[in-house]
Amino acid sequence: MRRLARGLAALALFGVPAAASEDLVSGLSQDTVEITSNYTGTDIVVFGAIEHLEDAGVNDVVVIVRGPDANMTVRKKDRVAIIWLNRDQAVLQGLPSYYYLASTRPLSAIAARDTLQRYGIGVGNLAPEKIISHHDPEPFRQALIRHKEQDGLYGETPAGVEFLSPTLFRVHVPVPATVPRGQYNAEVYLFRDGNVISAQSTPLFIDQTGLERRLYNFAHSSPMSYGVSTVLMAMFLGWLSSVLFRRNN
Numbered sequence: 001m002r003r004l005a006r007g008l009a010a011l012a013l014f015g016v017p018a019a020a021s022e023d024l025v026s027g028l029s030q031d032t033v034e035i036t037s038n039y040t041g042t043d044i045v046v047f048g049a050i051e052h053l054e055d056a057g058v059n060d061v062v063v064i065v066r067g068p069d070a071n072m073t074v075r076k077k078d079r080v081a082i083i084w085l086n087r088d089q090a091v092l093q094g095l096p097s098y099y100y101l102a103s104t105r106p107l108s109a110i111a112a113r114d115t116l117q118r119y120g121i122g123v124g125n126l127a128p129e130k131i132i133s134h135h136d137p138e139p140f141r142q143a144l145i146r147h148k149e150q151d152g153l154y155g156e157t158p159a160g161v162e163f164l165s166p167t168l169f170r171v172h173v174p175v176p177a178t179v180p181r182g183q184y185n186a187e188v189y190l191f192r193d194g195n196v197i198s199a200q201s202t203p204l205f206i207d208q209t210g211l212e213r214r215l216y217n218f219a220h221s222s223p224m225s226y227g228v229s230t231v232l233m234a235m236f237l238g239w240l241s242s243v244l245f246r247r248n249n
Contacts, residue, residue: 023050023051023052023190023197023198024048024049024050024051024188024190024198024199024200025048025049025051025200026046026047026048026049026186026188026200026202027046027047027048027202028044028045028046028047028186028202028204029044029045029046029047030044031202031203031204031205032204032205032206032207033175033204033205033206033207034207034208035177035181035206035207035208036208039177040177041174041175041176041177042175043172043173043174043175044065044172044173044175044204045170045171045172045173046063046065046170046171046173046186046188046202047168047169047170047171048061048168048169048170048188048200049167049168049169050167050169050190051167053166053167058192058193059190059191059192060103060104060105060110060111060190060191060192061103061104061161061169061188061189061190061191062101062102062103062104062107062110062121062161062188062189062191063101063102063103063160063161063171063173063186063187063188063189064099064100064101064121064186064187064188064189065098065099065100065173065184065185065186065187065204066096066098066099066184066185066187067096067097067098067099067153067179067180067182067184068096068097068180068182068183068184069094069095069096069097069129070095070096070097070180071091071092071093071094072091072092072093072095072144073089073090073091073092074089074090074091074092074140074141074143074144075088075089076088076089076139076140076143088134088135089133089140090131090132090133090135090137090140090141091131091132091133092128092131092137092140092141092144093128093129093130093131093132094128094129094130095126095128095144096126097153097179097180097182098153098154098179098180098184099123099126099148099153099154099155100154100155100156100157100173100174101121101122101123101155101156101157101160102156102157102160102161102171102173103156103157103158103159103160103161104159104161104163105158105159106158106159107121107122107156107158110191110194111191111194111195111196112194115194115195115196119189119196121189122156123145123149123154123155123156124145126141126145127141128141151178152174152176152178153176153178153179155174160172173186175206179206180206181206181207181208182205182206182207183203183204183205184203184204184205184206185201185202185203185204186201186202186203186204187199187200187201188200188201188202
């Protein structure tokens with residue numbers, strides 16, 4: 001959300017007309033994803049319309065779904081004799097925990113590199129708000145992005161925006177089972193001839209429900225009680241299983 005606010009401020013700074021925000025309308029197929037014990041992932045649909053389509057110029061749509069920002073620590077291991085040890089690390093603060101981008105074309109064909117960097121569009125342009133490191137943090141940032149891509153939490157899909165008509169479009173966004181809970185934001189950008197002329201953001205909430213939610217709240221509100229309860233439950237289950245095992249013998 002903060003990044004989109006900066007992007008909208010940049011729109012005003014570079015002289016985009018105020019009416020441009022009316023050129024784009026977007027929404028979500030659902031604004032809440034409930035995580036239960038049998039949750040294995042799902043898809044949501046981001047849809048929208050270009051209200052004032054102009055014949056002149058090339059229109060492109062970029063859809064981004066960002067997860068809540070988090071502080072992430074990346075460690076570098078070096079081999080000492082026959083043991084691998086953590087020798088260096090970097091703390092990257094304010095990076096999205098989830099990032100998915102879909103566009104009508106590859107980003108390099110939509111806008112210039114400095115324009116994409118200005119709005120933080122694209123996995124390669126994700127920049128932490130603060131870095132704590134004694135060395136060059138760029139290798140750590142790139143390593144983190146690769147790790148997130150392997151886990152399915154970062155991704156880009158060129159040509160992932162499907163146009164149902166000259167003005168209506170939709171995007172299927174994967175929500176894997178490993179996504180963190182919290183508030184997400186679906187950001188939709190309308191480009192014309194390489195320039196951002198409109199942008200919208202819609203909140204999306206991913207949360208746990210049922211027993212998982214109650215256990216999560218209990219563990220975070222009363223960690224000592226939660227720990228004691230889990231130990232007592234493990235002891236009880238161990239005793240019960242031993243009793244049942246003796247009876248069966």
